[in-house]
Amino acid sequence: MFPIRDHNPSGRTPYVTYALIAANVLIFLSYWSLFSSPQALDAFFRTWGIVPANIWDAPTTLVTSMFLHGGVMHLLGNMLFLWVFGDNLEDQLGHGGFTLFYLMGGIAAGLLQVISSPGSFVPVIGASGAIAAVLGGYFLLYPRARVDILIFLIFIIRILPVPAWIVLGAWFAMQIIGGASTTADGGGIAYWAHAGGFAAGLAMIVPTWMRLGGTRFWRRNLGHPPHPEATYRLGQSSIPRVPRR
Numbered sequence: 001m002f003p004i005r006d007h008n009p010s011g012r013t014p015y016v017t018y019a020l021i022a023a024n025v026l027i028f029l030s031y032w033s034l035f036s037s038p039q040a041l042d043a044f045f046r047t048w049g050i051v052p053a054n055i056w057d058a059p060t061t062l063v064t065s066m067f068l069h070g071g072v073m074h075l076l077g078n079m080l081f082l083w084v085f086g087d088n089l090e091d092q093l094g095h096g097g098f099t100l101f102y103l104m105g106g107i108a109a110g111l112l113q114v115i116s117s118p119g120s121f122v123p124v125i126g127a128s129g130a131i132a133a134v135l136g137g138y139f140l141l142y143p144r145a146r147v148d149i150l151i152f153l154i155f156i157i158r159i160l161p162v163p164a165w166i167v168l169g170a171w172f173a174m175q176i177i178g179g180a181s182t183t184a185d186g187g188g189i190a191y192w193a194h195a196g197g198f199a200a201g202l203a204m205i206v207p208t209w210m211r212l213g214g215t216r217f218w219r220r221n222l223g224h225p226p227h228p229e230a231t232y233r234l235g236q237s238s239i240p241r242v243p244r245r
Contacts, residue, residue, distance in 0.1 A: 003084050003167055004159070007146040007229040014087035016095050020102065021079050024127055027067045028075050035071075042123075045070075049123030052114040066106040068125035078127045084147070085138045086131075088225070092141065092208060105133020105200045112196025116179070124190050129197035132175075136201025139168040140209050144223030148232070165223075172198050 034041040048064045055061070069075040090098035109129025138145075143165035151158050172195065179191030209217065220226065 002080065002150045003147050004080075004150050005148050005230075005232070006084055006088070006164070007148070007161070007231070008088050008142055008225045009227070009230045010087040010091035011227070012091050014090045016090050016098050016102075017082060017086035020086070020127075021082060024067055024069065024075060024079060028069050031068075045123040045125055049125040050110050050114065051123050052117050052120040054121075055114050062107045062110040063103065065110060065123075065125050066103075066127050066130050069127070070125060074126060078131055081131050082127065082134065085134050088142065088145075089134055089137050089205075101137065101201075101204055102130050102134065104204060105136075105197050106130030108200035109133065109190075109193040109197030113190045113193035116192035124193060126190065126193075129190065129193040132194045132197030133201030133204065135168050135171065136198040136203075137205035137208075138164060138201075139172075139198075140202055140205050141212075142223070142225050143218070145225050146229065163223075168198075 031041075031044055034044055045068065048061060049068055050061045050065045051058070069078065086098075086102075089101065093101055106127070106129050109132060110124065113124050113129070143163065145164045146161040147164050147167045148159050148161050149167060151160055175191045175194040175198070178189060179195055182189070182191065213220070217226075
């Protein structure tokens with residue numbers, strides 16, 4: 001299942017979210033040619049990605065690693081989550097506040113991955129730690145905002161609206177389970193970076209949540225966004241089916 005949109009419109013243009021997506025795409029395209037040479041690509045990732053065993057020799061990689069991706073699907077998956085959930089946090093925090101939130105969440109995620117595998121020489125790359133912080137912030141502010149997820153069940157494709165706390169809570173649980181059940185290198189997925197970013201996002205958004213009223217903010221809106229939800233024509237459509245060929 002994939003989240004494709006939420007019903008939580010933002011009140012301002014999310015320039016930082018757009019800029020982050022553009023930066024990730026442009027940077028990915030800048031080293032696209034390296035994918036034809038595994039050795040060159042590995043050297044590139046070792047230079048600009050986080051190598052836990054060498055992190056104190058290159059601490060700036062805690063930032064540069066956030067803008068690197070290991071393939072097209074890695075990039076598209078991360079940008080989809082940023083597109084769906086980033087605008088609402090930027091709306092709440094402002095452009096500058098959201099920029100700082102995103103970067104600090106990514107750094108926290110990288111540090112937890114380093115702590116979880118301090119002797120690893122496998123480079124860690126991707127925006128998912130920073131985006132996980134965005135998910136953590138969204139989870140606290142808008143737990144009952146509706147999120148449309150795309151579900152594939154063999155020959156059935158359906159768009160299903162689900163409360164954000166279920167979607168994001170399940171995602172976080174999957175990271176904890178994945179981190180606890182894999183080797184120190186995560187089997188190619190930085191589960192603890194994801195979990196650490198989510199936890200950091202939760203912690204960093206608490207002051208904003210308290211400023212809005214804390215539990216009173218939830219009670220006023222029953223956990224929904226404090227404005228009318230967006231509606232989509234396909235939201236209540238019948239299940240589209242893919243015919244057997």
